[in-house]
Amino acid sequence: xxxxxxxxxxxxxxxxxxxxxxxxxxxxxxxxxxxxxxxxxxxxxxxxxxxxxxxxxxxxxxxxxxxxxxxxxxxxxxxxxxxxxxxxxxxxxxxxxxxxxxxxxxxxxxxxxxxxxxxxxxxxxxxxxxxxxxxxxxxxxxxxxxxxxxxxxxxxxxxxxxxxxxxxxxxxxxxxxxxxxxxxxxxxxxxxxxxxxxxxxxxxxxxxxxxxxxxxxxxxxxxxxxxxxxxxxxxxxxxxxxxxxxxxxxxxxxxxxxxxxxxxxxxxxxxxxxxxxxxxxxxxxxxxxxxxxxxxxxxxxxxxxxxxxxxxxxxxxxxxxxxxxxxxxxxxxxxxxxxxxxxxxxxxxxxxxxxxxxxxxxxxxxxxx
Amino acid sequence: xxxxxxxxxxxxxxxxxxxxxxxxxxxxxxxxxxxxxxxxxxxxxxxxxxxxxxxxxxxxxxxxxxxxxxxxxxxxxxxxxxxxxxxxxxxxxxxxxxxxxxxxxxxxxxxxxxxxxxxxxxxxxxxxxxxxxxxxxxxxxxxxxxxxxxxxxxxxxxxxxxxxxxxxxxxxxxxxxxxxxxxxxxxxxxxxxxxxxxxxxxxxxxxxxxxxxxxxxxxxxxxxxxxxxxxxxxxxxxxxxxxxxxxxxxxxxxxxxxxxxxxxxxxxxxxxxxxxxxxxxxxxxxxxxxxxxxxxxxxxxxxxxxxxxxxxxxxxxxxxxxxxxxxxxxxxxxxxxxxxxxxxxxxxxxxxxxxxxxxxxxxxxxxxx
Numbered sequence: 001x002x003x004x005x006x007x008x009x010x011x012x013x014x015x016x017x018x019x020x021x022x023x024x025x026x027x028x029x030x031x032x033x034x035x036x037x038x039x040x041x042x043x044x045x046x047x048x049x050x051x052x053x054x055x056x057x058x059x060x061x062x063x064x065x066x067x068x069x070x071x072x073x074x075x076x077x078x079x080x081x082x083x084x085x086x087x088x089x090x091x092x093x094x095x096x097x098x099x100x101x102x103x104x105x106x107x108x109x110x111x112x113x114x115x116x117x118x119x120x121x122x123x124x125x126x127x128x129x130x131x132x133x134x135x136x137x138x139x140x141x142x143x144x145x146x147x148x149x150x151x152x153x154x155x156x157x158x159x160x161x162x163x164x165x166x167x168x169x170x171x172x173x174x175x176x177x178x179x180x181x182x183x184x185x186x187x188x189x190x191x192x193x194x195x196x197x198x199x200x201x202x203x204x205x206x207x208x209x210x211x212x213x214x215x216x217x218x219x220x221x222x223x224x225x226x227x228x229x230x231x232x233x234x235x236x237x238x239x240x241x242x243x244x245x246x247x248x249x250x251x252x253x254x255x256x257x258x259x260x261x262x263x264x265x266x267x268x269x270x271x272x273x274x275x276x277x278x279x280x281x282x283x284x285x286x287x288x289x290x291x292x293x294x295x296x297x298x299x300x301x302x303x304x305x306x307x308x309x310x311x312x313x314x315x316x317x318x319x320x321x322x323x324x325x326x327x328x329x330x331x332x333x334x335x336x337x338x339x340x341x342x343x344x345x346x347x348x349x350x351x352x353x354x355x356x357x358x359x360x361x362x363x364x365x366x367x368x369x
Numbered sequence: 370x371x372x373x374x375x376x377x378x379x380x381x382x383x384x385x386x387x388x389x390x391x392x393x394x395x396x397x398x399x400x401x402x403x404x405x406x407x408x409x410x411x412x413x414x415x416x417x418x419x420x421x422x423x424x425x426x427x428x429x430x431x432x433x434x435x436x437x438x439x440x441x442x443x444x445x446x447x448x449x450x451x452x453x454x455x456x457x458x459x460x461x462x463x464x465x466x467x468x469x470x471x472x473x474x475x476x477x478x479x480x481x482x483x484x485x486x487x488x489x490x491x492x493x494x495x496x497x498x499x500x501x502x503x504x505x506x507x508x509x510x511x512x513x514x515x516x517x518x519x520x521x522x523x524x525x526x527x528x529x530x531x532x533x534x535x536x537x538x539x540x541x542x543x544x545x546x547x548x549x550x551x552x553x554x555x556x557x558x559x560x561x562x563x564x565x566x567x568x569x570x571x572x573x574x575x576x577x578x579x580x581x582x583x584x585x586x587x588x589x590x591x592x593x594x595x596x597x598x599x600x601x602x603x604x605x606x607x608x609x610x611x612x613x614x615x616x617x618x619x620x621x622x623x624x625x626x627x628x629x630x631x632x633x634x635x636x637x638x639x640x641x642x643x644x645x646x647x648x649x650x651x652x653x654x655x656x657x658x659x660x661x662x663x664x665x666x667x668x669x670x671x672x673x674x675x676x677x678x679x680x681x682x683x684x685x686x687x688x689x690x691x692x693x694x695x696x697x698x699x700x701x702x703x704x705x706x707x708x709x710x711x712x713x714x715x716x717x718x719x720x721x722x723x724x725x726x727x728x729x730x731x732x733x734x735x736x737x738x
Contacts (some may be wrong), residue, residue, distance in 0.1 A: 011610055238379065318400075
C-alpha cells in the first residue's frame with residue numbers, strides 16, 4: 001500500500017532515514033554507545049531550538065511537557081496570564097487551572113492573533129504575573145502569535161514567557177535566545193519529523209532559576225533531575241531508546257539543511273498554499289497565518305467531511321477537519337516537517353481542488369491546477 | 370555489527386517482528402486503520418495482564434505510570450503502606466511522599482521478600498490504609514514478593530493493592546483478577562518485548578472507584594479521560610503511534626505462545642540459571658528469587674565491573690551491575706522477554722563462567738560448561 005501523504009497538523013510523515021534508525025536492534029541506555037548518541041542529540045537540539053540553554057526531552061505527548069513546565073517552574077497561587085485563541089492555548093490555560101494557579105485568561109477571537117498592545121495591557125494590569133502562557137502556532141485556527149514582539153516586552157520584566165511551540169517549531173521561526181523566550185515546548189510528530197512519543201522543553205537561565213522556587217509536586221517530569229542527568233549524557237529514567245535514535249537522525253537531517261533554510265522552506269510552501277486557496281476564491285481562517293498549516297474556510301454548502309474522505313480515498317492525501325465549533329467549516333491543510341515540500345503541497349492542492357470540484361464548487365472546476 | 374544479547378533487567382532485546390512494525394510508514398491516529406489497531410491492542414492487553422478490566426497505556430517510562438497511580442487514585446494525606454526491599458519499592462514510596470501522602474514505610478532487608486505475616490501486621494496496625502504499594506519483581510535484588518498471598522489479605526479489606534510489575538509482568542505470574550490485585554503497573558521494555566517508551570496501568574473496579582475521590586492534580590496522566598477514550602478505541606492525547614504498532618505485534622506474539630506458557634518458559638530458564646550458579650559454588654542474592662532475573666553474589670575478590678566488561682567485549686553479552694550499595698558485589702543476569710530462552714541463558718552462562726575463569730575463580734575453570 002502506498003504511504004498516505006499526511007497533510008495533517010501531526011503526526012506528519014516520517015523520513016525513511018529516521019524510521020530505519022528507530023528499528024535498529026535494541027541497545028542498553030547506560031552504555032558508551034548510547035551516551036554518544038545523547039551527547040550528539042543534546043548538542044543538536046540546541047541548534048534546532050536555536051538556544052545555548054538545555055533542551056530536555058521526555059517520553060510523552062506534547063501535553064505532558066506543557067504540564068511539566070507548569071509543575072516545574074510555577075507554584076499554586078502564582079498569577080499567570082493565559083493568552084488563548086484556540087484549542088491549544090486553552091489547553092495551557094486548563095493545565096494551569098488544574099494546578100490551582102491564579103490564571104488570568106485572555107481569550108482572543110478565533111482566527112486572530114493576540115496583539116502586542118493587548119499583551120502590554122495585560123502585563124500592565126498584572127505586573128506580578130509569574131508567566132505568560134501562549135502558543136506559537138495555534139493549529140486549531142492556523143494562527144501564529146507575535147512571539148518576538150511579546151518577548152520584547154517580557155525579557156526585561158519579571159514575567160517569564162512560556163511558548164507552546166509543539167506544532168510550530170521548525171515551521172514558524174522561533175530563535176529562542178535571540179528573541180528572549182524563556183521556555184519553549186515542543187512535540188516530536190510535527191516539524192521534528194518523528195513519530196509521536198517524545199516531547200521537549202527548552203529552559204533559559206531565568207526559567208531554570210524558577211525551578212528552585214516551584215512548590216508543585218512532580219516526579220517523572222522533573223527538570224532539575226533531568227538537567228543534572230543531561231550533564232552526564234544520561235537520563236533520570238529509562239529513555240525511549242528507539243525514538244531517541246530516530247531523533248538523532250532527524251536532527252542531523254534538519255541541520256544538514258540548516259534551521260533557517262527549514263524555516264524558509266515552510267514560508268515558501270505556506271505562501272504557495274495560501275495563494276492557491278485565494279485563487280480558488282476561498283478565505284483563509286487565520287488573520288495572521290502560520291507557515292505550519294493553512295486553515296481554509298469552506299463554502300457554506302460544502303461540508304468538510306466529504307472533501308476529507310474524498311481526498312483520502314481518491315488521492316491518498318490526509319487533511320484535518322476543524323476542531324470544536326469549527327468542525328465541518330474549515331479544512332486544515334498542514335505543511336509541516338518532512339511533508340513540507342513544493343511537490344507535496346502541489347499534491348495536496350490538486351487533491352483539494354479535485355475534491356471541491358467534485359463537490360460542485362464551480363471555481364474549482366475552472367481554475368487551472 | 371552483531372546484535373548484543375541484552376541480559377539486563379531492561380531494555381531487553383526486541384524481536385525483529387516487533388521492530389519492523391515500529392518502522393512502518395506513519396499513519397494518523399484518528400483513522401479507522403489506527404482504531405482497529407487500538408481495538409485489538411485493548412483486547413489483547415487484557416489477555417496478557419489476565420484481567421477483564423481496562424489496561425491503560427501512556428507514552429512514558431514505567432515511573433510515569435507509577436506516579437500516575439498515586440495521582441489518580443489517592444489524595445494528599447491518605448495513609449498508604451509502602452513495602453520496599455530494594456530500589457524500586459523505594460521509588461514507589463518516594464513518589465507517594467512527593468505527593469504528601471501519609472506513608473508508612475516498611476523496609477525489608479535487601480535480598481528478602483516481605484512475609485505475609487509482616488503485611489498482615491502492617492494492615493492490622495493501619496486498618497485505614499488506602500493502599501499498599503509494592504513491587505512484584507524487585508530487580509535491584511532479584512526478589513519476587515508474595516503478591517498472591519498479600520492480595521488474599523487486601524481483596525476483602527478496604528485497602529487497595531498497587532503492584533509495580535514493571536519488570537515482572539510476563540516473567541513472574543500475576544493473574545490480576547484471579548488473585549484480586551487492584552492495580553498493576555508495567556513498562557514496555559522488559560517482559561513485553563518492546564522498546565522503552567510505553568507504560569501500562571491496569572485498574573479493576575475497586576481501583577476505578579477510587580478515581581472519583583482522588584483530589585491530586587493531574588492532566589497528562591488522567592485515568593478517567595483515558596478510560597473514556599478507550600471505550601471509543603481512542604486516546605486523550607496523541608499516542609506514540611509507532612510504539613503502539615510494535616505493542617500490537619508483541620501482544621500477538623505473547624498470545625501465540627500463551628501467557629501461561631510464557632510464565633513457564635521464564636520459570637524453566639530461571640531454574641536453569643539458578644542451578645548453574647549454584648554449580649559454580651556461588652550464592653543467589655535473593656532468598657525468594659524471581660523468574661525475571663538472577664542476582665549472583667560474586668566472590669569478594671572479583672569486582673563485577675571486570676566481569677561485565679569482559680562479557681560485553683568478548684561475548685557480546687550485556688549483564689547489569691548491582692545498584693547503590695550492591696554495586697560491585699552482585700551481577701544481575703536477566704532472563705526476560707524475548708531474551709528468555711534456553712539458548713540465550715546458555716550463552717549468558719557460558720559468558721559468565723568464562724569471565725569468572727579469566728578472573729581467576731578456580732571453580733569456573735573446572736566446572737563443565
